[in-house]
Amino acid sequence: MSAPRVEIDLSKIRQNTETLVGRLKTRGIGVTGVTKAVCGLPAVAQAMLDGGAVGLADARLGNVIRLRNAGVSRHITLIRTPLLSQTDQVVRVCDASYNTEMVVITALAAAAIRQGTVHGINLMIELGDLREGILPEDLSAIAEQVLDMPGVSLTGIGANFGCLGKIAPDAAKMAILTSLAEEIENLCCTCLQTVSGGNSANLTLAFRGQQPSRINDLRLGESILLGVDPLSRAHIVGMHRDAFALVAEIIETDTKPDSAQICAADTALSGRGLNPTEKVGNRLILALGHQDTDIFGLSMPPGYSLVGATSDHLVIGTNREVPRVGSEVRFQMAYSALMRAMAAPDIEKKAHHNRGATHAQTTQSEDEGLALA
Structure with a gap:
């Protein structure tokens, strides 16, 4: 089997989806599975659907086309504002899209x-993340324009949290979103199909029962894929954290000096080369680098430590017995490392079903994780 590669346990992704779907269903919230971190990999999308996701969402048109070409026929929403130059393709392959600009909606x-x-329009509202979104005071006027426009249907509204501004959702913001949904429905005499409270950052609120009943959708990617809360990085109790593994091959095991003279010209990857404080016994070089993934988003296996990295080489240290050249090292990934590895053309993606996988068990050491209820 070639390396580097990402190994994907589809059974664990399905089980993570099932776990979240089951917990959120009791609160009247459906799960839309977000596939952007895996570049719309059809096998992962199908695992989400098999786990009970009501539909799929992605930020990039190319990923949606990949899903459609693979035969995925379920409802897909484009969650990044469509490019004006791509509106024909968006309508062709997406059932709905999140929008903020009238010129794009008109196109x-x-x-x-x-x-x-008829293309579904969900209006994204700015509630603090300071990325995309319509200001609340402008929402009603835009909603009325959409309702009067042939070719599109106002299907929902939504908000986003925990991304650009790292703003956490709270009960007050959810109350505002609910109020805006009711305002549009009363003003326009329509019923919104979707009131999407946000993404994986909303799970803490949802698990505590602090999402208003009008919120009926969450767009979940990171929590399904990695089993963590994106704001606190806490493990979600009962979820698999190891559905993905990045495997790299050792290409050198020779001994090197403990330190190196850093030339003033070495600025291209400033702060990303040697870790001068890391004292290691044996150094290993792996065929992996910054061009492949976020090196700082990798979890070092037990007994190994990060020495440094360049564009094509990862140097790690160990006090254990030195593995042979050609041996492989497995890493768990944070979200930043996962999405870059999945987009890297030189990293093979190997998806498989682990027939023996069971739902993740809670252990005493996980008591401080994010509880599901």
């Missing part, structure tokens, strides 16, 4: 009319 409507279809 989507025109494309839908040409294609003889």
Whole structure:
């Protein structure tokens, strides 16, 4: 088997989805599985659907096309504002999209009319993350324009948290979102299909029962894929954290000096080379680098430590017996490392079903994790 590669346990992804779907269903919240971190890998999308996700979402049109070409026919929403230059393709492959700009919505409507279809419009609202979103005071006027526009249908509203501004959702922000949904429904005499409270950062609120009943959707990616809360990095109790592993091959085991003179010209990867404080016994060089993944998003296996990395080489240290050249080392990944590894063309992706996988068990050491209830 070639390396580097990402090994993907589809059974654990399905089980993680099942766990979240089951817990959120009791609170009237459906799960939309987000596939952007895995570049729309169809096998992962299917595992989410098999686990009970009501639909899929992605930020990139190319990923959605990949899903459609693989035969995925379920509801797919584009969660990044569509590019004006891609509106025809968006209507062709996406059932709905999140939008903030009337010029884009107008183009989507025109494309839908040409294609003889109706495209769903979800309006994204700015509630503190300071990324994309319509200001709350402008929402009603835009909603009225969408309702009067042939070719599109106002299907929902949503908000986003924990991304650019790292703002955590709270009960007050969810109350505002609920109030805005009710305002639109009363003003426009319509019923919104989707009121999406946010993403994996909303799980703490949802598990505590602090999401208003009008919130009926969460867009979940990181929590399903990695079993963690993206804000606190806490493990979600009962979830698998090892559905993905990055495997790299050792290409050198020779001894090197403990330190090196750093030339003033070495600025291209400033702060990303040697770790001068790391004292190691034996150094190993692996065929992996910054061009492949976020090195600082890798968890070192027990007995190993990070020495440094360049674009194509990862240097780790160990006080254990030195493995042979050609041996492999397995790493767990944070979200930043996962999404870059999945997008790297030189990293093979190997998905498999672990028929013996069981739902993750809670252990005493996990008591401080994010509880599901």
